Amino acid sequence: MEEIVRAGRYRIEEKLGEGGMGIVYRARDSRLDCRVALKEIKPQHLHDPQYRARLAQEAKAAAAINHPGIARSLDYVDDGKEVFVVYEFVEGVTLRQRLAQSSLATEDILDIAIKVADSLAGAHQLGFIHRDLKPENIMLASRPDGPARVKILDFGLTKRLWGAGQGVTTGGTGGITTDSMAILGTLDYMSPEQVRAEKADERSDIYSLGVVMYEMAAGVNPFRGGDPGSTIAHILTLQAPGIGEKNSVSPPELDQIVQKCLRKKREERFQSVRELVSVLSTLRQQLDPAKRHVQAAPPPPADCTPLQISRGAARGLYLLTQVGYLAMYLAAVRFLPRHVDRLAVFGGALSALFLAAFLILVLGAAVRVYFLSAVGFDYSDSGRLYQRILPFVLALDLAWSAMPLLLFKELEWISWLCVVGLAFLPFSQRALMCTAYAPRGGRTSGIHERIPA
Numbered sequence: 001m002e003e004i005v006r007a008g009r010y011r012i013e014e015k016l017g018e019g020g021m022g023i024v025y026r027a028r029d030s031r032l033d034c035r036v037a038l039k040e041i042k043p044q045h046l047h048d049p050q051y052r053a054r055l056a057q058e059a060k061a062a063a064a065i066n067h068p069g070i071a072r073s074l075d076y077v078d079d080g081k082e083v084f085v086v087y088e089f090v091e092g093v094t095l096r097q098r099l100a101q102s103s104l105a106t107e108d109i110l111d112i113a114i115k116v117a118d119s120l121a122g123a124h125q126l127g128f129i130h131r132d133l134k135p136e137n138i139m140l141a142s143r144p145d146g147p148a149r150v151k152i153l154d155f156g157l158t159k160r161l162w163g164a165g166q167g168v169t170t171g172g173t174g175g176i177t178t179d180s181m182a183i184l185g186t187l188d189y190m191s192p193e194q195v196r197a198e199k200a201d202e203r204s205d206i207y208s209l210g211v212v213m214y215e216m217a218a219g220v221n222p223f224r225g226g227d228p229g230s231t232i233a234h235i236l237t238l239q240a241p242g243i244g245e246k247n248s249v250s251p252p253e254l255d256q257i258v259q260k261c262l263r264k265k266r267e268e269r270f271q272s273v274r275e276l277v278s279v280l281s282t283l284r285q286q287l288d289p290a291k292r293h294v295q296a297a298p299p300p301p302a303d304c305t306p307l308q309i310s311r312g313a314a315r316g317l318y319l320l321t322q323v324g325y326l327a328m329y330l331a332a333v334r335f336l337p338r339h340v341d342r343l344a345v346f347g348g349a350l351s352a353l354f355l356a357a358f359l360i361l362v363l364g365a366a367v368r369v370y371f372l373s374a375v376g377f378d379y380s381d382s383g384r385l386y387q388r389i390l391p392f393v394l395a396l397d398l399a400w401s402a403m404p405l406l407l408f409k410e411l412e413w414i415s416w417l418c419v420v421g422l423a424f425l426p427f428s429q430r431a432l433m434c435t436a437y438a439p440r441g442g443r444t445s446g447i448h449e450r451i452p453a
Contacts, residue, residue: 005030006084007077010038018042019154021051026089036074040084052083059085061128061155069119071139071151090151092141099135099216106251108147109216110284112140114277115150116209121273123152124202130155131200133208134189135215187231188224192264195235203266206276210261210269217254218246222262236264253283314435315375321429322372329365364396375436382437390430397426 004012010027016037017024027038045051055076062073062085075086095112098104104112116138123130130137132154140148187195191207194200215221222240225231240262243255257279263269270276309317374382386393 006038006040006082007075007079010036010084010086012038021045021054022084027086029086035089037071037087037089038084039087040082046083052078055083055085058155061123062087065123065126065128065155067119067122069115069150069152070123070155071153087153090139090141090153092139092148092151094136095138095140095212095216096135098140099219103219103247104216106217106249106254106287107284109213109254110280110287111147112138112150112216113209113213114280114284116152116212117273117277117280119150119152120202120205120209121277123155124205124273128155129200129202130205130208131194132186132189133205133212134186135212136186138212187228187235188221190235191266192236193266195232201266202273203269203271206261206269206273207266209273209276210258213254213258213261214240214243217243217250217258220246251283251287253286257283309435311436314432315378318375318429318432318436319372321432322368322375325368326365326372329361329368332361360396367393367396375433382433386430386433386437394426 006012006027009030011030012025012027013035014026015023016026022039022041025038025040027036028034029036039055041048041051041055056078059073059076062071063076066072071087071090073085073087077084077086116133120130120133130152133152137152137154139151139153141151142148189208189211191200191204194204211221211223223231223234223238225234240259243250243258244252257276261269261276270279371382371386374385
């Protein structure tokens with residue numbers, strides 16, 4: 001057999017597979033004396049600028065995402081005669097090949113899903129979405145000392161999160177095509193927004209991962225039809241059957257997680273892959289009694305007991321409280337300069353009292369604006385930050401609670417009720433924060449709170 005060498009250093013050993021755009025070979029790098037995976041454009045597409053640009057984009061993305069769960073590109077060659085990208089060689093089987101061997105246990109499903117999701121999070125953090133996640137693009141590399149390593153392959157359809165969307169049309173092959181290019185994705189794993197040719201974002205990858213998880217647990221793709229048209233109709237309209245209908249031993253919590261990934265409206269899915277990783281990790285911990293007592297999250301402090309309301313309600317009430325504080329500060333800014341003399345009720349020099357009141361207003365407003373934005377944007381570390389500055393917040397709020405005494409002439413004894421109410425308010429806010437966020441950092445981890453039915 002004639003020896004085939006690319007770029008004078010990569011000796012082709014074996015063809016591993018091919019897709020719509022390219023062919024993948026196992027090769028040996030003669031300079032470094034190691035195996036690599038070499039993906040080159042098919043000969044019929046060699047001079048098509050769109051294919052060359054897409055392969056270059058794939059190589060750059062795989063080189064930029066430095067994550068152990070993503071196969072990195074090592075070299076890219078485009079000299080007009082040869083166009084290929086060189087990847088690290090991953091010894092193992094694809095998830096598709098593994099599913100063809102036997103069914104997966106729940107712990108294996110969770111292990112693979114968590115590793116894939118964590119790898120996607122690394123890509124999303126750098127602004128890349130995959131857009132073509134499927135079992136064929138997930139490689140399992142076995143290890144003698146533990147669970148398999150997982151690598152995501154083929155970033156040929158990767159897209160910058162802030163990049164412009166690309167119009168697509170459905171093709172008769174069951175994939176998605178442009179007017180001049182062949183398959184640009186696998187229809188069975190596409191999100192509804194991709195099928196509708198809308199701009200994809202990280203939640204599109206979450207949907208595709210949901211389809212992969214469903215297939216790992218139930219053994220079938222829930223939306224695959226007899227032809228591309230029926231598959232599209234299923235993706236856009238069909239609610240996936242419960243995993244329990246296909247796999248009676250699958251825990252219902254896993255079905256809840258997968259169903260949330262598969263919501264037709266992207267705003268109803270998990271909003272980040274990190275959030276999905278957290279929920280999957282919690283479920284894995286709950287299903288492993290041997291690790292439960294070791295890895296269980298520490299209980300909240302005794303004086304920070306979560307309320308019996310939903311996390312969303314707790315966040316809403318907390319935000320409303322911050323807006324109320326800001327409204328009171330604004331009213332005080334208008335009232336104090338006109339009635340400075342009333343500060344004499346606290347005793348001491350009026351100038352010093354006015355300065356103290358002014359500082360309380362400025363610092364209080366800064367704290368309220370900060371937590372209004374942190375909780376409003378659902379910053380996951382809000383609980384830890386609140387615990388760190390809690391003594392300062394308590395001192396500030398208790399000092400502020402004395403302000404209603406300035407209205408004693410108008411309110412009389414009612415002003416004392418206002419003092420008591422304002423003094424109690426910071427403690428109720430702490431309970432709201434404890435309900436919405438874990439007191440030692442991160443969002444609350446109760447799986448039923450995180451996954452609405």
